[in-house]
Amino acid sequence: MKVEIWSDVMCPFCYIGKRRFEKALEDFEGRNDIEIEWKSFLLNPDLKTDTTLSPVEYLSQSKGMNISQIKQMMVQVEEMGKGEGLKMDLTKTVVANTFNAHRLIQMAKVHEKGDLAEELLFKAHFEKKMNTDDPDVLLELGDKLGLDRDEVELMLNSDQFSERVQQEYLEAQQLGVKGVPFFVFDRKYGLSGAQSSDVFLQALNQAYEEQVSNSNSCDTDGRC
Secondary structure (H helix, E strand, C coil): CEEEEEECCCCHHHHHHHHHHHHHHHCCCCHHHCEEEEEECCCCCCCCCECCCCHHHHHHHHHCCCHHHHHHHHHHHHHHHHCCCCCCCHHHCCECCCHHHHHHHHHHHHCCCHHHHHHHHHHHHHHCCCCCCCHHHHHHHHHHHCCCHHHHHHHHCCCCCHHHHHHHHHHHHHCCCCCCCEEEECCCEEEECCCCHHHHHHHHHHHHHHHHHHHCCCCCCCCC
């Protein structure tokens, strides 16, 4: 069974959702039969990387909320993250466009390291407060992924994997995805947001049971 997850590196709920989904997988009996693919989603495709702009100011401008509201919201999200063992500092993250980070993820997917790429980029952005649009940072993460440094550098200096990022973002729009994280189970069920581990486990069981049931039946055309 395949689970596709649309996500963006700058989304704290995607990081939290990843942890909760992983916990659900630990309790899922069919976990060895699950294929997971991370998909690119751009929350703000037109965002310009600005290391001088605080994330509080950025969110206040983009959401039309006052500073105190944004800070309160950040505290709530950080507490939610702590419940999953995450140490996020949302007030000190770097306001950065995530397109190049997604290109690195796409490159990592070719080497079956998409999940690790997501993990390293989340940690870099939310915990280490690194600029995930900085080529040097992406080269460093590429090293940690075990990717060839020259190939990563070549990718960053070209438009390699750009089309894949754009295709997956368009695919999400066609599926009606309005926000992330968004989980699609076997292209039959969709689940939006950082749901609880129990909800994820229920979705896994439902999709898996239906897949097993369908594999033991024939359709109306007599095909089995």
